[in-house]
Amino acid sequence: MGGVVRRGFVYSLLTRRVEEIVLTPSLRREVRETVAAMREMVERERMPDPPPSRRPCVHCEFRRFCNDVE
Numbered sequence: 001m002g003g004v005v006r007r008g009f010v011y012s013l014l015t016r017r018v019e020e021i022v023l024t025p026s027l028r029r030e031v032r033e034t035v036a037a038m039r040e041m042v043e044r045e046r047m048p049d050p051p052p053s054r055r056p057c058v059h060c061e062f063r064r065f066c067n068d069v070e
Contacts, residue, residue, distance in 0.1 A: 007020055
């Protein structure tokens, strides 16, 4: 325990492909910030703000849920 994670993997449900991601110090920091924001949303039971553009929504698995609450 206590080791440093140097890489991660992202799995795309759409393409069914796995992509390896090298975790640089800046990316590691960004991941920590994103996870902290997600935890806060769960704890406060708050939905995230909508994106400035709806383009990312096309492939998002939560699109139908968001459309229900907007």
